[in-house]
Amino acid sequence: MSGPALLRATHVSATLGGRRILDGVDLAVTAGEFIGVVGPNGAGKTTLLRAIAGLVPAAGKIVLGEGPLAGLPLAERAKRLSYLPQGHLFHWPLPVADIVALGRLPRGAGADLSVADRAAVERAMQATGVTEFAHRAVTTLSGGERARVALARVLATEAPLVLADEPTASLDPRYQLLVLDILKRHAAGGGAVVAVLHDLGLAGRYADRVVVIDQGRLVVDGHPADVLTRDLLADRFGVAAEIVALPGGTAIIPWALTDRPAPGPGG
Numbered sequence: 001m002s003g004p005a006l007l008r009a010t011h012v013s014a015t016l017g018g019r020r021i022l023d024g025v026d027l028a029v030t031a032g033e034f035i036g037v038v039g040p041n042g043a044g045k046t047t048l049l050r051a052i053a054g055l056v057p058a059a060g061k062i063v064l065g066e067g068p069l070a071g072l073p074l075a076e077r078a079k080r081l082s083y084l085p086q087g088h089l090f091h092w093p094l095p096v097a098d099i100v101a102l103g104r105l106p107r108g109a110g111a112d113l114s115v116a117d118r119a120a121v122e123r124a125m126q127a128t129g130v131t132e133f134a135h136r137a138v139t140t141l142s143g144g145e146r147a148r149v150a151l152a153r154v155l156a157t158e159a160p161l162v163l164a165d166e167p168t169a170s171l172d173p174r175y176q177l178l179v180l181d182i183l184k185r186h187a188a189g190g191g192a193v194v195a196v197l198h199d200l201g202l203a204g205r206y207a208d209r210v211v212v213i214d215q216g217r218l219v220v221d222g223h224p225a226d227v228l229t230r231d232l233l234a235d236r237f238g239v240a241a242e243i244v245a246l247p248g249g250t251a252i253i254p255w256a257l258t259d260r261p262a263p264g265p266g267g
Helices: 045-052 074-080 096-107 115-128 143-157 173-188 200-206 230-237
Strands: 005-016 019-030 034-038 059-064 081-084 161-165 192-196 209-214 217-222 239-246 249-257
Touching (some): 005 192, 019 192, 034 045, 034 173, 074 081, 074 096, 096 115, 115 143, 115 173, 143 173, 173 200, 230 239
Parallel strands (some): 034 209
Antiparallel strands (some): 005 019, 005 059, 239 249
């Protein structure tokens, strides 16, 4: 990709609960990229996103745009980077439109939204298919519907860089594709997306680059067809898989177990 650098993470390490979760990870993200982060359970994928977002203590250097992440005020950081966590937990029965409008807080929105704020909220709800729920309490929605509301809130911020941790979890196949289509368009429009994905087929279909994390280390970073090979899937995931090249991506079908040991606990 030839776009401007949105993020550079150099030798990033993180220790949580006395255990080294990340160990010297380097990652560069440029405008226009959709990067899929994959790896076995406990590999450190979520911790990597949280470290990049400044949500867990980390050693190394993280540069967001032209300056270090640690030196940016929180509001400025939130204008440049949006984080979509796992789980999509909502503790208060607020209307969906109000939840999505929270994404405008880094832009200075208050109780009375500006015309630009309202337009951004409406675009985000339309893009994620949640406009019909605008006046419903978010706590009355299904898990998949709440996932789309969470994504709408992230999109409403209009931050160039989106970090998404398992954005397709709990979604049916149609909405998995819808969500990844939305994120892909965000990247194609001049932003960038770094998404943790457990579905290797979706990673092969949507990602411009696939980054494999295992035991806290980045073990390979490249084009999906070059990364998601039978040997890598057997070695890093413990599965034998069928891999089929299709127009626009790679179809990956895990088919049988191999002898990889079960991973230990991690992030």
